[in-house]
Amino acid sequence: MTDSSKLLYRTVLPAGAHWSLRLRRGTALRLTDIRGGANVGMLFYNPENLLERYNAPDTMKCQHTFRLTTGHCLYSDMGRIFCGIEQDSFGWHDTVCGTMNAQLTEQRFGASDYQQARNDRHQNGYDSFLVELTKYGLGKRDLAACLNVFSRVSADEQGNLRLESPALPGASVTLRFAMDTLVVLHTCPHPLSQAGAYPRSPVEIALPADLAPLPEACLTREENRRGQANNALYYLGTIAPAGTIAPAGTMLGDSHAAPAQECHHD
């Protein structure tokens, strides 16, 4: 669990819950699987243009990766970086299995009605996403493949999928935001969960107090340096958190930065 003296905010979500918040660029979001075995389904949108959203295929292919961990960025469909994975004690998060709907949840974990189960009802990820999305004028058409934090899904040579062992108690992931981002998440079970009963793993959500640009670990890939250049163009002329936008000279000429982008290309 996180040292609360260095936090702007902390809350604990029980399993089967949903949450959303507009995260400002430079801030971080830390998720902790308190007891182990949690899953956090996440989607990201640009609050200034809700048509720009998390794109799992671009995220995977831009970084030639199927697993997501420290050093990987989560991309929008517009070639920009919502956030980078700054810290990850778990090591492998899924982004191809999506989320379970009500029917699948009932098939897997049995029926549960609200009158009897109250807040222990078997809430599903699909409805959870819809509830949060509707608050922002979004709906079914805006759903996309989500990130499933704390769920390691491997594929063999034939493409068969397997959900590996669940996270240990205390596993944590920190996302550092490089754009203002609408974060929508739920703590419902992963669709490949083999748990006998509906998993009851609470997740801590913490907003650390420090502000920082994109994690250094993400900028070892030239693709992510180009993604960062796309972000810099998006925020051109605005006041940014320190270090979020490289000064023009370093962005254009520094060996650690992306190549020059001429104005007439846009």
Place this chain on the structure above:
Amino acid sequence: MIKTSPRRTQDTLYRRQINAGDYWLYRLEAGQTLRITDSEGNQAVDTLFFNADDTAERYSMTDTVRGQNNLFLTTGSVLRSSEDRPMLKIVADTCGRHDTVGGACATESNTVRYSLEKRHMHACRDSWMLALAEHPEFGLTKRDLGHNINFFMNVPVTAEGGLTFADGISAPGKYVELEAAMNVLVLISNCPQLNNPCNGYNPTPIEVAVWS
């Protein structure tokens, strides 16, 4: 799984060549069969499907791979919708493997993948965008551009969780056939990608054919 089709080209209801870089938007009725042929080999056919009677329901990569517990598409694969319902089934396939996790090329993602200067180059999502703009009668917008199938593409995953783009499994004349389980709109971008080996840097025509 390789399976050839008993259908004869002289019995088609509809046949058309789609040139590289073009889109194709077509309403397929439930029970009809669509064949997509890789005319010259190693072309990527970036395809979206929508429920023609309610386009808020569309092809879902996540429901499809979760439903079959496998990443690759071939004979027997059921293409599932965002409502987790069967939309189409692959009933014949002479290629053997098709990708659904690689997504479609976009001008924006090309800047990240290749170079910031490649932004002006034509990309699949441009073709889809043009299709939506030219066919407002379907009520589709950018919101509806979800995750697609790349027919004839091979995108294996390594044991370490890497994603690789391999080529060489398709060849001239290989085809895939899909039987519609509901009325579906088919939106194809015949990939114009000039930057990676998915089509040997040489975009080529495909052919579509429909049987009743």
